[in-house]
Amino acid sequence: MNRQRRYGRTLPEALGEYTRRDPARFHMPGHKGQDIPYGNRLTGWDVTELDGTDNLANPAGVIAVTEGAYRDAYGARASMLLVGGSTSGLLTMSLALGRGRRVLLGRDSHKSALAALALADHDARFLLPEVNPTEGLAGMLTPRQVEEALQAQPADAVLLTSPNYYGFCADVEGIADVAHAYGALLLVDGAHGAHFPFSPQLPDFPAKKVDLWCVSVHKTMAAFTQSAVLHVGKHCPMDPERVRRMRNMVQTTSPSYLLMSSLDRALYVATKIGYQRHMERVEALRARIGRINGLRVLDRDSLGYGAVDMDLTRVVIDVTERGIDGPQAYECLVNSGIVCEMCDAYRVVLITTPQDPDEWYDRLIDGLTHLPYGMSRLHKEPPYIAMGRQVCSLGEAMLGPTERIPLAGAVGRVAAVAAGVYPPGLACLVPGEEIQGDAAAYLLQQQAKGFALFGVEEGRISCIKED
Known part of the structure; x- marks a missing residue:
C-alpha cells in the first residue's frame, strides 16, 4: 500500500x-x-549493551549511577529508568502487587492504568473525583473519600493520579496516611510532576509517604519522549529487586541508549540550572496573560474540590469570557505559529519548561491578544462523571471475546474498553461496565461538537460479545 495515500x-x-x-x-x-x-552524533550514540555501557535489566555501571542520582534527587529508596513512559511504570506497579488484588482508583485514572490492572487480574474499585462546578472541571480524590471506601471494603492498594493534566494536585500525604492506616499501599501516577523536586515554588511531593510512583521525565524536563522513571519509596515494604523484575517483564530487552542518556542529561539540567529563573519567567507570563481582555489564567484561587496545590508552570487559560471556546482558541493560536498541549471546551493548556526560548512568550502574548471575540460568554457545564453497573472485572472485559457495535445502539451492553473525550481523557465508561443511555448520549454529543473520543472508532465501541 502507498503509505502516502492516507496521510x-x-x-x-x-x-x-x-x-x-x-x-x-x-x-x-x-x-x-x-x-x-x-547533533550529528545521534546515530553514533544509538548502541546496545557493550563493555562500559552497562545493562538496564541489571545495572552495575553507568546506568546504576544515573538511577542512583534519580534516587537521591527524588528521595526514594530505589529508582529505575523506564523507556516505555509512565505506562511501563504503571504496568510494573500493578504486577508488583501480585495477582487478583483489590485496588481503589479514581475515574480520572489514565487508560494505561486500567490496562495495567486488567493484566494482573486486579479487582478495580472506582471512586468519583469531586467536581468543581465553577470551572467545569473534575477535581481530585480526597482523603475522606478514600477512607470511606476503605471502611466499606478493605483494599490492597490505592492508585492515585496527581498531578492531573491541568496541574492540579491531590492531598497525596493525607491519602497516604489513610491508605497506610487501613493496610493499603499507595501508588501514584505522577506522570505530569517529574519536575516538582527542583523548585520550592512547585508543589511538594511527599516521597517519604508514597510506596511506588512513576514520573514521565519527558513531559516536563529535557528528555526524549518515552523517558520516565519509577521510584520505590523509602518505607515501601516491597523488595526493590522484585519491582525491578516486574519492570524487566514489561520493558523491551533492547532499551534505547538515546532515551537513557537523555534521562541522565535531563536530571543534570534540572539540578545544575534549576527552575528559579523559569519560575520567575512563568510568574511574569501569567501576569501578562491576565491583563489581556477576556482571558483568565487558572491559579491557586481555583483550588478546592480535592485539589490542594497547583503546578504554576502548567499555564491553563480560560477563554470563555472572550466568547469563544477552547478549540477555536487552539486553532487560532496554531495559525499564529503557537502550538498548545491541548484544549478542552473552555480552555487551552500550555506546558512551559526552562527550555522555552524567551521570545516564545512574546509570540504567545501577541497570539492571545489577537484572539477573536465571540457574541457572548460561554456557560460552563460540568464534565460527565458517573458510574454504571460493574458487570465484570477489567480483565474479563478487556481480554475476553468482543464485538464492535455502533455506540448509539450500545446502551445496556457491557463495555470492553474505556471511552471518553480526549483531551482531557476522563473515562465516561470503563471496561466491564454496563453502558448507560446518558453516557452514550454525552459521548455522541461531544463528538458532534468536534471533540475527539477515545475508545470509539468510526462511531463504534467494543463490547463484550454476547452468546
Missing part, C-alpha cells in the same frame, strides 16, 4: 515540515526541541 506524506516529511514552521512549542516533550547535545 498525504511520510512521517519524516511531516516532522520536517513541523520543524521548518518553527512554532512556539507549548507541548511535550519538555526539551521543546532546544539544546539537544547529540
